[in-house]
Amino acid sequence: MIRTRRYGLCVSVIVMIAVLSPVYMMAQRELVDSFPLSFYPMFRGLRPDRARINYVTGYDRDGVEIPIPLEYVTSGSMNLGRRQINRAVAKGAKAQTDLCRRTAVRLRKSSSPTMRRIFEVRVVSAEFYASRYLRGDRTPMSSRVLASCRVRGGRP
Amino acid sequence: MKKRLADFWFEPAPAARLAILRLIIGAFAVNLFLGNRIKLLAPMRFPESMFEPVGVIRLLSGPMPAQLLPPLVTIATIFAVAFWLGLFFRFTGPVFAALLWWILTYRNSWSMIFHYENVLVLHVLVLALAPSADDFSVDALRRRARGGNAECYGWPIKLMNLITVGTYAFAGFAKLTGPTWKEWPTGEVVRAWIAHDQLRKTVLGSHSSDVIVAIYDQKWMFFVFAVGTLILECGAPIALVNRRISRVWAAGAFLMHWCIYFIMAIIFPYHMFGFIFVPFFRVEKILEWRPLRWIVGPQNQVSD
Numbered sequence: 465m466i467r468t469r470r471y472g473l474c475v476s477v478i479v480m481i482a483v484l485s486p487v488y489m490m491a492q493r494e495l496v497d498s499f500p501l502s503f504y505p506m507f508r509g510l511r512p513d514r515a516r517i518n519y520v521t522g523y524d525r526d527g528v529e530i531p532i533p534l535e536y537v538t539s540g541s542m543n544l545g546r547r548q549i550n551r552a553v554a555k556g557a558k559a560q561t562d563l564c565r566r567t568a569v570r571l572r573k574s575s576s577p578t579m580r581r582i583f584e585v586r587v588v589s590a591e592f593y594a595s596r597y598l599r600g601d602r603t604p605m606s607s608r609v610l611a612s613c614r615v616r617g618g619r620p
Numbered sequence: 621m622k623k624r625l626a627d628f629w630f631e632p633a634p635a636a637r638l639a640i641l642r643l644i645i646g647a648f649a650v651n652l653f654l655g656n657r658i659k660l661l662a663p664m665r666f667p668e669s670m671f672e673p674v675g676v677i678r679l680l681s682g683p684m685p686a687q688l689l690p691p692l693v694t695i696a697t698i699f700a701v702a703f704w705l706g707l708f709f710r711f712t713g714p715v716f717a718a719l720l721w722w723i724l725t726y727r728n729s730w731s732m733i734f735h736y737e738n739v740l741v742l743h744v745l746v747l748a749l750a751p752s753a754d755d756f757s758v759d760a761l762r763r764r765a766r767g768g769n770a771e772c773y774g775w776p777i778k779l780m781n782l783i784t785v786g787t788y789a790f791a792g793f794a795k796l797t798g799p800t801w802k803e804w805p806t807g808e809v810v811r812a813w814i815a816h817d818q819l820r821k822t823v824l825g826s827h828s829s830d831v832i833v834a835i836y837d838q839k840w841m842f843f844v845f846a847v848g849t850l851i852l853e854c855g856a857p858i859a860l861v862n863r864r865i866s867r868v869w870a871a872g873a874f875l876m877h878w879c880i881y882f883i884m885a886i887i888f889p890y891h892m893f894g895f896i897f898v899p900f901f902r903v904e905k906i907l908e909w910r911p912l913r914w915i916v917g918p919q920n921q922v923s924d
Contacts, residue, residue: 469771475776479746490794499741500741504735509799510812517820543732
């Protein structure tokens, strides 16, 4: 049966309809992406130059900023980590402090000399211009510290 | 017309071509399970609130019990090896395709869809539903019979290529049917897109590329990149017309993914290492390579 032309035609037609089904998804009022059939909604929008980013960063005893790699902050990919941070920020003070403390605990266990220099962890919400940032001006337009906590054992 | 279309679609092909595609794509799938077990099990660590079911996972009312995932991934790994070896393929092939579909869709149901896995799932599905273990498989060894040159080995390859060009075409049409369709060909949208991505990655402390910093003010580069991408994506269906065009297109698309990697540090393993493009080639020709000729023996040479 699997070697007949009729079988080949049936499988081909079904798969072709499935492959073309994202056309139907695109026609829907509410655009919802799917897997493994997609209409690639991320390509349809414009990414603004001005962006608010919630992130977790570190400071040494002298107040010098030390960026914290995402794996110390959340689990999973960059997008998943970003969403976990955003969710904590949206939930309010307690969730922000929890995120800060969890990061501090992970930093305490780190064997990296750079990470061990971190004395204070801050959860920050800041606005940047992507164009300025890429040209070297890394100062946020505005920024707000939402939570901060100390990393015990942080070295001066 | 109908006859010409049928002759095109059911053009005979050697069983070895489809079987070697199973070996190549199957090897990628086996590696996915053996080398990425931690990533596949990652949903166990994610908070339940991050669960956003997509595709077939929408059938679930909530996340699967966490303890179910490790045995499921182990079973899928065993079936992946059976798929690759062509062992009891009529059973293991479709079961593996279903498991791959389920497990990858489940992983993609946690906040982000990894679009680079789309084509892998569909390619494996086509291979699983086709007689791709009629050669170079344990089943063929057991039967002591090998498939020859027949139309049942040609259409699955055409279907895999159709899936490939279809996904590229959709990516292209998405750019030209969205609200920014006018700006896309100028390169401004892609420039803003990459800049935004770089900003987020750097501030959040994720892996990023410094190439974008060096080329950000070279607007002409983004124009070339945007136009090239649109031509490759929207023009993808032309690759189905003939073999020579398909190879040129595959080379262009292959190059595009490496450019994306250097500029955005985004890895598309199935694309960047050429797995997605192998169905465009007469892969059985590798058997003419001297070391392989020695291994498979002269009786195993394939003629088209």
